[in-house]
Amino acid sequence: FGAILERCRRRGLIVSVVSNGYLVPRFIQALLGVDLLFMSVDGNRAVHDRIRGAGAFDAFLAAADCARRNGIPVAALTTLMTENAGCLQELADTFTRMGIHWMVSRVQTGFSGRSEQDLSRAELERAVAVLRRAPCLRTSRRYLDFLDRGLPPARCYAGVSYAIVAPDGRLFPCFPAQFDHAHGAGIDLLRTDFGTAFRRLPLYRATCATCTLACHAEANFLQEFNPESILQSVRIRRSPTLPSPTGVGEGDR
Numbered sequence: 001f002g003a004i005l006e007r008c009r010r011r012g013l014i015v016s017v018v019s020n021g022y023l024v025p026r027f028i029q030a031l032l033g034v035d036l037l038f039m040s041v042d043g044n045r046a047v048h049d050r051i052r053g054a055g056a057f058d059a060f061l062a063a064a065d066c067a068r069r070n071g072i073p074v075a076a077l078t079t080l081m082t083e084n085a086g087c088l089q090e091l092a093d094t095f096t097r098m099g100i101h102w103m104v105s106r107v108q109t110g111f112s113g114r115s116e117q118d119l120s121r122a123e124l125e126r127a128v129a130v131l132r133r134a135p136c137l138r139t140s141r142r143y144l145d146f147l148d149r150g151l152p153p154a155r156c157y158a159g160v161s162y163a164i165v166a167p168d169g170r171l172f173p174c175f176p177a178q179f180d181h182a183h184g185a186g187i188d189l190l191r192t193d194f195g196t197a198f199r200r201l202p203l204y205r206a207t208c209a210t211c212t213l214a215c216h217a218e219a220n221f222l223q224e225f226n227p228e229s230i231l232q233s234v235r236i237r238r239s240p241t242l243p244s245p246t247g248v249g250e251g252d253r
Helices: 002-010 045-052 056-069 082-098 121-133 141-149 175-179 194-200 214-223 227-235
Strands: 016-019 036-040 074-080 101-106 170-172
Touching: 036 056, 045 056, 045 082, 056 074, 074 082, 082 101, 082 121, 101 214, 121 141, 141 214, 141 227, 170 175, 170 194, 214 227
Parallel strands: 016 036, 036 074, 074 101
Antiparallel strands: none
16 A cells, blocks of 8 residues: 555655544655645434444544644545434534545435435535535635536536546446446556546446536536636545644534
8 A cells, every 4th residue: 555655646646645544644654745635524423333333433523633743634524314414503513623635525325226315405505515615625616506506517527637546457437337236347557557448448428417526517617627626626635724733522522
């Protein structure tokens, strides 16, 4: 793990890591120098522990504290769903007190077939209203407009300016393509160099208008040269000058 991160840094790549928090303190030396540490947070203590198991929220708090003490910018990642719709304001207050960034994405059901956690229209409107007021939010207003008003990116750049690599080394234009077996099996990067694979990569446009995956939508907004999206991408790589990272409210204890 550490060798992979170091090789990426030597090549001048912007390096971010996504974690659930449990192993951050153990691997903190390897993480030194990463540009951003994302940690999944599904809700307040009760919701997060119900989804991920007892002690998961404490592990997140400890990991965020450890990372910030070592100068690593931290961002919480939250998937918007019915399970956490009622505690978003609490999360906004908690992350602001902790001095960490926050990014959100709507639960994606377009290619999974699962919809039981999808927000109702009323829940989505209330959620977006909370998010627009959150000072720690680094998700762009353009993405919130997409959720609230149904304004998708003008163009999808998956397979054109970015792609995703599956854990087994297969290259796909985007996550929906990876899970759509009708699209194909991707291109094996263990047998084909990245440049050749990227040029040969077939585009996937089956779900572009309805795909709410923030990792893809935000990349598309950057390609549109949306000024606020660009500003947020700069802000998120800096640690906020906010109160102590252990500044947790009573509801989080």
